[in-house]
């Protein structure tokens with residue numbers, strides 16, 4: 001039996017290992033792409049959801065808030081706020097800012113119309129239905 005570890009053996013281990021993990025990598029990538037539409041339910045992006053996202057982005061809500069853990073940590077998580085608080089609370093909240101309560105961090109008033117607030121709520125409802133594997137672990141972010 002051969003006792004030395006030859007270059008050919010090293011090459012075969014390298015190529016075999018690289019090929020094996022490439023196959024696993026491609027299979028997992030394919031699996032991820034199959035699952036994304038189920039998890040983010042993009043088919044439920046209505047015009048109201050799209051308008052809400054536009055307002056959300058152009059008013060820089062993520063300058064203070066997080067969405068699914070991404071963003072700024074000044075204010076609570078909004079990816080799950082629809083489930084935590086519900087639509088009526090969110091509407092009343094946005095309309096009544098700033099609270100002016102001493103010692104509490106403040107959110108500005110954006111002077112949205114009722115229709116715009118409905119769109120924002122539609123967007124936050126859509127966000128709340130994304131399957132994030134319960135991320136973030138601290139539900140208020």
Ligand code: HEC
Nearest residue numbers: 059060061063064074075076081090093104105106107108
């Ligand atoms: C300048 C920072 C800032 C910006 C920008 C901001 N917020 Fe806030 N927001 C806050 C703070 C601070 C709180 C929590 C205040 C408190 O608890 O008293 C809050 C709370 C909220 C809540 C209630 C969250 C909860 O868990 O009860 C909602 C809903 C909300 N914001 C929506 C929005 C939306 C939508 C936008 C963008 C249009 C936005 N915020 C932009 C600072 C901000």
